[in-house]
Amino acid sequence: AQSVTQLGSHVSVSEGALVLLRCNYSSSVPPYLFWYVQYPNQGLQLLLKYTSAATLVKGINGFEAEFKKSETSFHLTKPSAHMSDAAEYFCAVTSYSSASKIIFGSGTRLSIRP
Amino acid sequence: DSGVTQTPKHLITATGQRVTLRCSPRSGDLSVYWYQQSLDQGLQFLIQYYNGEERAKGNILERFSAQQFPDLHSELNLSSLELGDSALYFCASSGSGTASHSTDTQYFGPGTRLTVL
Numbered sequence: 001a002q003s004v005t006q007l008g009s010h011v012s013v014s015e016g017a018l019v020l021l022r023c024n025y026s027s028s029v030p031p032y033l034f035w036y037v038q039y040p041n042q043g044l045q046l047l048l049k050y051t052s053a054a055t056l057v058k059g060i061n062g063f064e065a066e067f068k069k070s071e072t073s074f075h076l077t078k079p080s081a082h083m084s085d086a087a088e089y090f091c092a093v094t095s096y097s098s099a100s101k102i103i104f105g106s107g108t109r110l111s112i113r114p
Numbered sequence: 115d116s117g118v119t120q121t122p123k124h125l126i127t128a129t130g131q132r133v134t135l136r137c138s139p140r141s142g143d144l145s146v147y148w149y150q151q152s153l154d155q156g157l158q159f160l161i162q163y164y165n166g167e168e169r170a171k172g173n174i175l176e177r178f179s180a181q182q183f184p185d186l187h188s189e190l191n192l193s194s195l196e197l198g199d200s201a202l203y204f205c206a207s208s209g210s211g212t213a214s215h216s217t218d219t220q221y222f223g224p225g226t227r228l229t230v231l
Contacts, residue, residue, distance in 0.1 A: 043116060043204055043222030044157075090157060101170050102220075104157040 002027045004091045006105035014113045019063075019078040021108050023091030026072065033074040034092040034102070035065055044090065050074060061085070086112045117141065118223035120205050126229045132193040135226045139186055139207030145169070146188040147208070147220060148180055152201035163188055195230045202227050 007022040025031055032051050036044040048059025055067040065076045074091060091105040117140035127133055139146050148160040150173075159172035163182035174180075177195075182188045192199060202225045208218035 041224075043118070043206075043224050044220075045116070045222065046219050049219070101172055102159050104159075106156050 002031065002093050002095065002103050004033075004093045004103060004105040006089075006091050006108050008108055009106065010109045010111065012111040012113060013081045015083055016080050019076070019081045019085065019110065021076040021089050021091075021110065023065075023074045023076065023105060024072050025074060025091075025093045027093060027095060029095045031093050031095050033065075033067060034094075035059065035063070035074075035076050036090045036092060036104075037061075038088040038090065038107075040087070047076070047089075081110075081112050083112050083114070086110055116221040116223060118205060118207050118221050120203075120223040120226050122226060123224070124227050124229075126231065127195060128231055129195055129197060131195050131230075132191065133195065133228065135190040135192070135203050135205075135228075137188045137190070137205030137207075137223060139188070139205075139209070140221055143207035143209030143221070144186065145208045145218065146182055146186070147206040148174075148188070148190050149204040149206065150201045151204060151225070152198075155201075157204075160190070192228070197230050200228055200230045 003026045005024045034049045035047040038044045047063050048057045050057050050067045058064045063078045088107045088109050090107050094102040119138045121136045144165045147162045151157045160174040161180050162170040166182050177193050180190045204225045206220040206222045208220045
C-alpha cells in the first residue's frame with residue numbers, strides 16, 4: 001500500500017522567506033510523486049512531478065522538490081515566498097503498478113505574511 | 115483555465131435524491147478521472163475512464179457510478195444521497211496515451227460543489 005504524510009497542516013512564512021513544505025511517502029515499489037497546488041475556489045494544478053529521472057525536480061512558479069529515497073521524502077521548496085503563493089498544497093503518490101490510482105496527502109495550507 | 119469544464123458549478127439537493135455531474139475533458143484527452151474532496155476525508159480518487167472504458171477504481175461507493183461517452187465527456191451519477199456525500203467533486207483529464215498512465219499530468223476542472231440537505 002502507498003501513502004503520503006504531509007507534516008504541518010498550516011505553514012506561515014514572511015514574504016521573501018524560504019518556503020519548505022514537507023512530504024514523506026510510503027511505498028513498497030518505486031514511487032511516482034507529485035505536488036499540486038489548489039488556489040481558493042479552484043481545482044488542482046500540477047506544480048511538479050518525479051517519475052524516476054532526476055531526483056531534483058523543478059516545477060512552475062519557482063518551486064522545486066528533491067526526491068530522497070533514504071529519507072522517503074519529497075519536500076517542496078521555494079527560495080523566496082511571494083504573496084501569490086498563498087494556497088493549499090498537496091503531495092501525492094502513485095506507481096506504475098497501481099495504474100492510475102493516486103493517493104493524496106491531507107494538504108498544507110501556506111500563508112504568506114507581508 | 116485548465117481546459118476541463120464541469121457542470122453544474124453548485125448543486126443543492128436533498129437526502130435520498132440522485133444527481134448527475136458532468137465533465138468535459140480537454141480537447142484530445144482520452145482519460146477522465148473523478149475525485150471527491152471533503153473536509154473529513156480529504157481528496158480521494160474515485161474512478162478513472164480511458165477512452166470509454168473503466169480503467170481504475172478507487173474509493174467509490176456502490177451508490178456512485180460513472181461512465182464515459184463516445185465523445186469522451188463523462189458523467190458521475192450519485193444516488194441515494196446522504197448528508198456525508200456533501201463535498202467538492204473534481205474531474206480531471208489526461209491523455210498522452212503513453213504506456214504508463216500513472217505519470218500523465220492530470221488537468222483538473224473547477225469542481226462541482228454538492229450540498230445535500
